[in-house]
Amino acid sequence: MIRYECLEFLAAKITDQLVVTSQSGQRIEWSHLSKHEGNLLVGMMGCAIGVGMGLALALPHRKVIVLDSDGSVLLSLFNLATLGNLRPKNLAIYVFDNGVYSGSRISYPTATAGNTDLVAMAQGAGIKNAQTLRNIEEFKHKGVEALARDELAFFVCKVEESLMHREIPRPDTDLAENKYTFVRYLERTEKKTIPFISRG
Amino acid sequence: MKDELAKRIVQGLKDAGINFVTYLPETRLSQIVPLIRDDPLIELVATASEQEAVTIAAGATLGGKQAAVYMENTGIYVSSYGLLTVGKQLGVPILLIVGYLGGVPDQRNSFLYATIGSRTIPVLQGLGIEHRVLEDGDKLEEKIRDAVRAANALRGPFALLFAGEFSL
Numbered sequence: 001m002i003r004y005e006c007l008e009f010l011a012a013k014i015t016d017q018l019v020v021t022s023q024s025g026q027r028i029e030w031s032h033l034s035k036h037e038g039n040l041l042v043g044m045m046g047c048a049i050g051v052g053m054g055l056a057l058a059l060p061h062r063k064v065i066v067l068d069s070d071g072s073v074l075l076s077l078f079n080l081a082t083l084g085n086l087r088p089k090n091l092a093i094y095v096f097d098n099g100v101y102s103g104s105r106i107s108y109p110t111a112t113a114g115n116t117d118l119v120a121m122a123q124g125a126g127i128k129n130a131q132t133l134r135n136i137e138e139f140k141h142k143g144v145e146a147l148a149r150d151e152l153a154f155f156v157c158k159v160e161e162s163l164m165h166r167e168i169p170r171p172d173t174d175l176a177e178n179k180y181t182f183v184r185y186l187e188r189t190e191k192k193t194i195p196f197i198s199r200g
Numbered sequence: 201m202k203d204e205l206a207k208r209i210v211q212g213l214k215d216a217g218i219n220f221v222t223y224l225p226e227t228r229l230s231q232i233v234p235l236i237r238d239d240p241l242i243e244l245v246a247t248a249s250e251q252e253a254v255t256i257a258a259g260a261t262l263g264g265k266q267a268a269v270y271m272e273n274t275g276i277y278v279s280s281y282g283l284l285t286v287g288k289q290l291g292v293p294i295l296l297i298v299g300y301l302g303g304v305p306d307q308r309n310s311f312l313y314a315t316i317g318s319r320t321i322p323v324l325q326g327l328g329i330e331h332r333v334l335e336d337g338d339k340l341e342e343k344i345r346d347a348v349r350a351a352n353a354l355r356g357p358f359a360l361l362f363a364g365e366f367s368l
Contacts, residue, residue: 020259043285047258051255194263
């Protein structure tokens with residue numbers, strides 16, 4: 001399977017979930033597929049799981065989805081231990097693992113192309129529902145069905161390298177604009193004021 | 201640090217609206233951890249890295265919390281990537297409560313800490329993060345409140361560096 005077909009299927013399922021993406025191909029593809037105001041397109045690697053965890057803890061009644069990559073998770077492996085202990089029930093993490101740093105344009109292999117198994121690491125860190133999804137049918141069933149469950153989910157989606165993200169338009173919303181859209185959406189849907197933003 | 205100062209720090213945080221704290225423990229201010237843990241008005245989240253602590257705090261802030269990160273100043277180096285990206289670039293207010301080891305006012309300074317302490321403020325300046333050094337309890341609650349207000353106004357991190365009496 002390729003990442004784009006997974007994201008295309010997932011985008012159709014989004015209602016009021018909050019979606020955090022890390023920097024890499026999935027940020028570009030997701031922004032192309034979804035204009036949801038609850039998207040937070042974090043523009044850097046290795047930060048999306050942390051930001052998603054913070055959102056999930058701050059809003060325990062709201063489902064938070066993180067779209068991440070193997071390279072990003074390898075950059076922030078400490079997240080696994082914290083996730084394994086906190087186990088936020090409203091958080092679902094999808095790691096699109098293509099085994100390469102495709103953003104580098106030389107597609108240098110990541111550790112997951114070698115001996116490293118992120119699911120085994122997640123399980124060892126205490127994440128009970130950590131699974132590998134190897135084809136689109138598994139993604140559609142095991143992966144997307146997890147959105148309806150009250151349990152931390154960590155899916156490593158084994159995808160082929162795809163260059164789709166280089167062919168579609170890159171998002172033209174800058175980080176600040178995206179942040180304010182996201183926060184205003186939260187204020188509207190949560191019916192509360194976000195403290196830092198309303199002090200003019 | 202005297203227990204009274206620890207209590208005043210935690211009360212100052214609450215008075216300033218802080219209701220979410222991520223942390224990696226250190227020595228100088230460690231008495232605040234059990235006080236925060238036992239306080240129902242503040243959610244305390246243990247992390248495995250200061251970099252992670254910063255990103256979790258940023259997410260909580262975007263979700264409506266008023267968040268702080270408690271760390272040793274070595275954590276400024278560890279989390280500089282997160283401070284610059286989700287803190288400064290994305291523009292998310294976070295109060296940094298920092299045990300300022302190895303600075304001139306650190307009462308337990310030694311060769312173990314001095315190099316770390318001597319570069320802390322230049323690194324914060326390099327990151328564009330404003331700071332204030334606190335050496336005693338004078339107007340402590342007011343200074344914490346000022347720091348939270350400054351972080352919100354700046355849309356970014358603000359560091360309080362605790363040394364002097366806080367390092368005893």
